[in-house]
Amino acid sequence: MDAKRIKQILSSSSDIEVRYNGTSVWIDNLNEDGRTATVHLRGPLEERSDVAIDELKEI
Template sequence: MKMERVLEILQSEKDIPVHYKGVPIWIEGVDKNSCLATIQARGTHDESRVLSIDGLEEI
């Protein structure tokens, strides 16, 4: 996913479905300089993970 779209999703009031490797996730934040996103799997209380935005897919 491109950085511009990640930022749009973060700023949106709508619930925009995003997946990482087929798993629905929340984007908690993004680091523009490193192109890394902090994510958490939806519906879980798993710890947050940091990963490249390249692996994010809008569904």
């Protein structure tokens, strides 16, 4: 995924499914470096992780 698409997803009111390593995640924000994003798992756990945006896949 690229930074432009992540910005579009973040500004969208739609529920757009994104996966990281096969697991559904929410994107919290695009980090300043433009190459990583902060995400957390969908569901009750809200542990956040910084991941490379090229590892995120839109479903």
